[in-house]
Amino acid sequence: MEIPYTVEARPDTGLYNAKVGIWLFLASEVMLFGALFSSYILLRVGADAWPHGLLNVPIGMFNTTVLITSSITMVLAWANMKLGNPGKSRFYLGLTILCALAFLGIKTKEYHDKFVHYEVRMTDGTVMDGHLEKTSPDFAWGAGPNRFKIEKGSVEFQPIEKFDAKQFNVKRGETLTEVRHRLGLAKPGMLAPSHSHEKPVTLQASDIAWICNYVPRHSTYFAIYFTLTALHALHVIGGMIVLTYFWFQNPRLARIGRERYTNRLEVGGLFWHFVDLVWIFLFPVLYLL
Amino acid sequence: MTDSHSLEAFKSHLKVYIAVFVALLVGTFITVAAWKWANFPTLTLTIAVALFIATIKAFLVAGYFMHLISERKVIYGVLVTTAVFFVAMMYLVVYSRGDMPSGTAYWGNQGQATEAATKGAK
Numbered sequence A: 001m002e003i004p005y006t007v008e009a010r011p012d013t014g015l016y017n018a019k020v021g022i023w024l025f026l027a028s029e030v031m032l033f034g035a036l037f038s039s040y041i042l043l044r045v046g047a048d049a050w051p052h053g054l055l056n057v058p059i060g061m062f063n064t065t066v067l068i069t070s071s072i073t074m075v076l077a078w079a080n081m082k083l084g085n086p087g088k089s090r091f092y093l094g095l096t097i098l099c100a101l102a103f104l105g106i107k108t109k110e111y112h113d114k115f116v117h118y119e120v121r122m123t124d125g126t127v128m129d130g131h132l133e134k135t136s137p138d139f140a141w142g143a144g145p146n147r148f149k150i151e152k153g154s155v156e157f158q159p160i161e162k163f164d165a166k167q168f169n170v171k172r173g174e175t176l177t178e179v180r181h182r183l184g185l186a187k188p189g190m191l192a193p194s195h196s197h198e199k200p201v202t203l204q205a206s207d208i209a210w211i212c213n214y215v216p217r218h219s220t221y222f223a224i225y226f227t228l229t230a231l232h233a234l235h236v237i238g239g240m241i242v243l244t245y246f247w248f249q250n251p252r253l254a255r256i257g258r259e260r261y262t263n264r265l266e267v268g269g270l271f272w273h274f275v276d277l278v279w280i281f282l283f284p285v286l287y288l289l
Numbered sequence B: 001m002t003d004s005h006s007l008e009a010f011k012s013h014l015k016v017y018i019a020v021f022v023a024l025l026v027g028t029f030i031t032v033a034a035w036k037w038a039n040f041p042t043l044t045l046t047i048a049v050a051l052f053i054a055t056i057k058a059f060l061v062a063g064y065f066m067h068l069i070s071e072r073k074v075i076y077g078v079l080v081t082t083a084v085f086f087v088a089m090m091y092l093v094v095y096s097r098g099d100m101p102s103g104t105a106y107w108g109n110q111g112q113a114t115e116a117a118t119k120g121a122k
Helices: A017-046 A057-082 A086-115 A176-182 A220-256 A258-288 B004-037 B043-065 B073-097 B110-121
Strands: A118-122 A127-135 A150-152 A154-163 A201-204 A208-213
Touching (some): A017 A220, A057 B043, A086 A220, A086 A258
Antiparallel strands (some): A127 A154
16 A cells, blocks of 8 residues: 655645654654643742752753764764755765764763762751762661651761851751752853862761652752753753664665655654754753742 | 656755755854854844854754655654644743742742742741
């Protein structure tokens, strides 16, 4: 059976069917990401203190350029197919897939950096963030209502940023973000420190009032950060699967129907540029503002 | 097959694509530079500038890479419909802010809320 209108335009729309299809799909995607963006706005205006500078801006900026580069290579893959150069087209398609892999690799590293980064609020009010170096043999995390505590044992902690309760007049229960805001350290253009000369400290379970690594349950900010970037990453993975199929099938598809394959590349490209477009908003919203 | 005339025209498109690519890289750099060094007096202005640049970049991607500057009517129809629903959805956020139960403490209504809460306590 022949699939209708894969190459020639349908008289009423003036387009091949897949193009209308992908735009309808992208319209639904606009609403999906739009709903999450509006949630972000609502959560942010309702928040007492919004964190700044918790993400690595140079890495985020580099990843933005990786994704923009993948967009231009995608355009070149399609354009070369249209010009009748399947070999060149396949080359640019390969570059696009490599960019997608690089983007996901960098994103994985960023996620990992957050997972090993902890905020600790001490019972005397002192707040700090840093890394868990070592745990004692009897160490156990709290569970259920105590999931933000350590049940027993001790932990060796390497602080990166530390606000002593007495020195900085920290009230018990004040969060790191609130302290940083109060001291004027949380503004656009500022990054949280990534290295420190603080000495490692040993913390007993009873010293810790609250502890959590930078995962969705840490705060509203990380909840929306991980939701938006993970959904975006899923789109990158989805797009990459389709483009990889095209890369492997390139010689066959170009031989059996060059024009149809060109159109398939165009449709795949439209999705790919949309993923790039979403990131163009995600980067400033999550990393800079 | 594409005839030689339109082939030439298409090759000139390639130059436009490269120009858009460079513009997107420059836009990214300006966004980060403005964030780092501009020191705008208010956070609102910082947000407005960053989102303004992002919007220009989005128009470049949608207009040239997704060839929306020369597309068929049916696509524009789909997108205009989407835009209407998108704006309506964003308006829901604004609407929800004006629909708080009286006495609730929320952003922009701190003073009144405290007063109402005090009265309630008495």
